[in-house]
Amino acid sequence: MITQRTGESSVRIGALVPLTRPGWVEAGQHLLAGLELGVREVNDAGGIGGRPLELVVRDTAADPQRATAAVDELAGLGVAALAGEYHSVVARAAATRADALGLPYLCSSAVLDALTEQPTPWVARLAPPQSHGWRIYADFLLGAGHRRIAVAAQPSVYWASGARILRDRLAPRGGTVVELDVSALTPAAVCDELVGLRATALLLLVGHPEPAVPVVKAVRRDRRLAEVMIGAPAGQPEFAAWATALGEDGAAIPFLRYLPERLGPLGARVGTALRERLAEAPSFVAFEGHDTVTVLAEVLRSHGGDRARTAGSWPQVAVEGTRGQITFSRAPGISVWQAARPPVQVVDRDPAEPGRFRILHTG
Numbered sequence: 001m002i003t004q005r006t007g008e009s010s011v012r013i014g015a016l017v018p019l020t021r022p023g024w025v026e027a028g029q030h031l032l033a034g035l036e037l038g039v040r041e042v043n044d045a046g047g048i049g050g051r052p053l054e055l056v057v058r059d060t061a062a063d064p065q066r067a068t069a070a071v072d073e074l075a076g077l078g079v080a081a082l083a084g085e086y087h088s089v090v091a092r093a094a095a096t097r098a099d100a101l102g103l104p105y106l107c108s109s110a111v112l113d114a115l116t117e118q119p120t121p122w123v124a125r126l127a128p129p130q131s132h133g134w135r136i137y138a139d140f141l142l143g144a145g146h147r148r149i150a151v152a153a154q155p156s157v158y159w160a161s162g163a164r165i166l167r168d169r170l171a172p173r174g175g176t177v178v179e180l181d182v183s184a185l186t187p188a189a190v191c192d193e194l195v196g197l198r199a200t201a202l203l204l205l206v207g208h209p210e211p212a213v214p215v216v217k218a219v220r221r222d223r224r225l226a227e228v229m230i231g232a233p234a235g236q237p238e239f240a241a242w243a244t245a246l247g248e249d250g251a252a253i254p255f256l257r258y259l260p261e262r263l264g265p266l267g268a269r270v271g272t273a274l275r276e277r278l279a280e281a282p283s284f285v286a287f288e289g290h291d292t293v294t295v296l297a298e299v300l301r302s303h304g305g306d307r308a309r310t311a312g313s314w315p316q317v318a319v320e321g322t323r324g325q326i327t328f329s330r331a332p333g334i335s336v337w338q339a340a341r342p343p344v345q346v347v348d349r350d351p352a353e354p355g356r357f358r359i360l361h362t363g
Helices: 025-044 062-078 088-101 130-143 155-171 187-197 212-221 240-250 264-277 284-305 307-312
Strands: 013-017 051-058 081-082 106-107 122-126 148-153 176-181 201-205 228-233 255-257 320-323 324-326 338-339 345-350 353-362
Touching: 013 025, 013 088, 013 187, 013 284, 025 228, 025 264, 025 284, 025 338, 051 062, 062 081, 062 106, 081 284, 088 106, 088 122, 088 155, 106 284, 130 155, 130 345, 130 353, 148 187, 155 176, 155 201, 155 212, 155 284, 176 187, 187 212, 201 212, 212 228, 212 240, 240 338, 264 284, 284 307, 284 320, 284 345, 284 353
Parallel strands: 013 051, 013 081, 081 106, 106 122, 122 338, 148 176, 148 201, 201 228
Antiparallel strands: 255 345, 320 324, 345 353
């Protein structure tokens, strides 16, 4: 457990972050860097009505039960609101518990449409819903001429939801989606299935590094599959560990990224500060963390630590974030307050320079 203490008079925000395995640790580190930078900037500007903002961090380790327990603990510690989380299934557990406790929660990065079973006034989200981003990815596939799609999938509500979104978008346009259960197939067997299906694209709906890395290596080394595109809509190639593990094999694998084509002055300044903090290029997840604190600080300045007033203020939010103006509204089929149209790109790593990203499609 990590706690940054600045005094008993502080205004506390509880932060949920995956910092240990099986959580996606690199994503958690980027999310935390953004949250911490945001808190530092708020405090440098005078805090919340003269009171310092304090981040109380709990590691979820991608465990929904651990996240639920953390929400209970943080509520007992008197936090004014919750922030963070990257993994959708974990965020869903946290959002459900926050709703039950009447604790405002601004989810930073999780995209699963149904963060709660029923509409709630207590939860808002910055990241675009999965149905929005993954439809854009499906449109990219169609535009690139792919109609026979295979997905290497693991059992998960999140992966199953993604496969359903892709299928619903592709089927009316002549596309087919066939799921391959990687829990029952070796990487070599996945390659054999791809040959038999005559698939032109394989999408990785699996965790990183296992089993994503072995599957990519197997496909890249199979001469029968030289023309097959590998894709990773969930964003696995965004982080440096992907390039480290796969080198040239990790390039030319399109994924979803939630950044504008060009950052404005605020985004550029924050990006420079995040790069210094992380000692590497910041991912979109780091920007989401910073924007989370920006929104919560604005709300808390207006309403102090009153939880009900904070939750009631989501529709009045209008703040400048690192990636554009942030406002919230109710969207059809989405149970939480949803940030309006965050930017969505399909990008990949340039084979000629794997440290550089190419924008392939925007939505």
